[in-house]
Amino acid sequence: MNGADILVKTLEDLNVTTVYGYSGAAILPVFHALGASEKISVVTNSNEQCCAFAAAGESRATSKVGVAIVTSGPAITNTLTAVADANADSIPMLVFAGQVASDMLGTDDFQHIDVTNVFAKAAKKVIIVTDASDIEEIIKDAYFYAKEGKPGPVVIDYTIDAQRSDMTYKGLAPSIYRAKYDDERHLGKEQCKVFFDLLKKAKRPLLYIGGGMNNPRASRVVREFNDIFAIPSINSLMGKGVLDAHRNTSLGMHGMYGVPSANKAILENDLFIGLGIRWNDRVSQKVGEAGIDADIAYIDINPLKVQEIRTARFPKFSFIGDAATALEDLLAYAQQHPVCLSIDEWRQRVVALKQQYPLAYNSASPIIQQAAVLAELAQIMPDNMRVTTGVGNHQMLAAQYLKMARPKSFLTSGGFGTMGFALPTAVGAAVADPATPVLAIDGDSCLRMNMGELYTIGTRKLPVRILMMNNRSAGMVRNIQTAKFSGRIVATDEPNAVSYANIAKECGFTYVDTLEQKGDIRKKLGQLLAAEGPGFLEVITDREEVLYPIIYPGTGYQDMVVGPYMQG
């Protein structure tokens, strides 16, 4: 075997069944070895950024660790944005790059770049491998390291001489590496008591669910927890679907573009229970700052973040560890020491907030509003649908309106806010879990960024439906120009010179349509959802539509601007 064969055999041992790969000379031995694999298939995306987004899409949608394999130089730098994106959202993945021969490292050799330095701040870890005798162990370790603690992407830079060198496969057991990263931290009885003493004292406790909880186990445990305690909840963008959004005490996403009732509730809570969250600045004003006087209980696996919050916000309870395990410990404690909450008034209050501050939009306009499409979609979308989004108004409206009922069902670029995300992520989600239908909700500007994925989806006949919101504008940025830059629209409006639906058709989409009439929204959405094979619906929407609510940077929840259609 050579070093490339060992890489492939190691991935097989780890039960990897798909890699997202784009070839090139410096990685060709690995592609040659992949060609002989009966267990691994290669999906070729339209560029390397899409390979990495698709790999991360696998990880976002399932418990797998997605794998991308690309060549050196411009290929690996093409993945930088997607790697940083995965890092920002704590998504595990492996990205392999071919590299020039080890004796050419640091020279101006063709397509050479210092990957270790370029990715140092963008990935959870970067490893350069110049000796094939290391590769098996490095990959097996990296696979589980990517998942442990605060998950993230690992980049492995593999020189061409190492790929070619002869080596024997050791067959190291993956379980050794898995066990190395077992998290064995539990809450002790005293800590459980502190938590429940706080909770019993609280009149208006609020669960705040983050992306750290967005997996089946954590979702199951927190649902069990809330079946008992029925604590009103809000979620971050990344925490959508962890708790069932249909529950009447689930308020939905809060923050800069959050739903009004969630943003109102946070102003009124007196115990903020943060689970798997990182206190992002898009959440605007933070609990513990002036205006929100609440006790804080905080559980997260990232020691740096918990420590930061301990020194900045003085939580009355905090724990560094797996939030699902901590909740299991709390549940076990509560079984032995029954806890009774008297928060009925608060439960009724949040239900009233939802009724008092519903989402609303310009329903009188003759032109289709993106919000109207999302509101209709929320009515008819089946619970088993997995959604991906772009970045912009359509993304925030999807987050506001869609009631996700399952974890890992709403895949969106949170921490990095990366345009071009929806299509390649949908590719990864559809390949990894073909039984779950995927709906990619994308904006016109975002779609253009990785339009090549129409080809990937169409030619592979992937079960992906695309709902394209075409307002002929980078709407979210245009909104800021209108509100804060004297209405001067620069580089955000686009002419509508092309039919995207026609492009999709040309790429092999079997269902394509365009929606322009308000009266057809429900019918055409239904047709898109029911379509067999790849489907594409282009919706022509109002360029002047403004996304509400908004909390402008530097202001707080009490300054939320709800616009002319919602109640303040």
Ligand SMILES: Cc1ncc(C[n+]2csc(CCOP(=O)(O)OP(=O)(O)O)c2C)c(N)n1
């Ligand atoms: C790679 C990248 N470039 C630029 C931005 C800044 N940005 C955020 S939203 C947005 C507009 C998105 O437009 P579109 O996809 O049409 O969505 P809309 O807001 O119109 O619904 C831009 C340019 C970004 N987030 N990511």
Ligand SMILES: [Mg+2]
């Ligand atoms: Mg747009």
